[in-house]
Amino acid sequence: MTTIERLRGGLIVSCQAYPGEPMRHSETMAQIAASAAGGGATGIRAQGIDDIRLVRERTGLQLPLIGLWKDGSDDVFITPTLRHAIAVAEAGADIVALDGTRRERPDGLSLAETIARLRDAANALVMADCGSVDDGLAAADAGADVVGTTLCGYTGERPRRHGPDLEVLAELSSRLEVPVIAEGRIHSFQDAVACCDAGAFAVCVGTAITHPASITRWFAEALSEVNR
Numbered sequence: 001m002t003t004i005e006r007l008r009g010g011l012i013v014s015c016q017a018y019p020g021e022p023m024r025h026s027e028t029m030a031q032i033a034a035s036a037a038g039g040g041a042t043g044i045r046a047q048g049i050d051d052i053r054l055v056r057e058r059t060g061l062q063l064p065l066i067g068l069w070k071d072g073s074d075d076v077f078i079t080p081t082l083r084h085a086i087a088v089a090e091a092g093a094d095i096v097a098l099d100g101t102r103r104e105r106p107d108g109l110s111l112a113e114t115i116a117r118l119r120d121a122a123n124a125l126v127m128a129d130c131g132s133v134d135d136g137l138a139a140a141d142a143g144a145d146v147v148g149t150t151l152c153g154y155t156g157e158r159p160r161r162h163g164p165d166l167e168v169l170a171e172l173s174s175r176l177e178v179p180v181i182a183e184g185r186i187h188s189f190q191d192a193v194a195c196c197d198a199g200a201f202a203v204c205v206g207t208a209i210t211h212p213a214s215i216t217r218w219f220a221e222a223l224s225e226v227n228r
């Protein structure tokens with residue numbers, strides 16, 4: 001079965017901690033990834049070269065590994081250049097997740113050029129993290145193997161709603177030949193099921209599974225509402 005086919009209908013768990021947070025250690029992320037694998041994840045998404053390497057080693061990872069390298073926090077920051085993409089592939093990612101928007105990239109290459117040159121340099125598939133329907137259509141044209149709704153609500157093109165962007169997901173799923181992965185603000189079982197109903201090929205959940213500070217805040221805020 002192909003790497004992408006192994007993701008069909010399953011749950012990808014994104015294991016990430018943010019700069020300055022107590023869990024920002026590759027060892028910790030590798031343990032979280034191994035736990036997610038033990039719980040039935042069908043794929044893992046990991047950020048940063050060290051995390052990708054260790055997740056691959058530690059989980060002995062049999063599961064497809066989606067890797068990315070976040071550099072910066074504004075504009076194009078998810079695996080922003082060809083250099084970042086090659087490094088992610090060399091660290092052991094089966095699928096390189098990169099910014100799949102129509103915005104200008106820091107190294108001046110187009111998305112199509114980035115994908116073509118990555119293919120020449122490494123044996124990796126490409127997931128385009130998109131922020132709108134137009135991004136997704138352009139990314140598929142540019143040669144992405146998979147399109148994700150990852151950046152919907154983060155680029156100014158779409159509102160940042162409470163849950164996932166089901167509208168973009170449904171439209172891309174019906175119009176594209178390539179698989180569309182639902183990602184971004186999937187916070188409940190109901191959200192995940194709604195993504196499948198909207199046509200998602202697979203569902204990727206991060207915060208709601210792997211970010212205890214956010215989960216704690218959700219509970220704490222709910223309690224403070226009722227105990228006000």
Ligand SMILES: CC(=O)N[C@H](C=O)[C@@H](O)[C@H](O)[C@H](O)COP(=O)(O)O
Pocket residue numbers: 014016068078150151154183184185186204205206207208
């Ligand atoms: C916008 C952006 O930077 N998204 C990042 C992409 O890798 C991660 O910070 C998210 O946690 C990931 O996409 C999963 O989404 P959620 O954590 O909402 O389940």
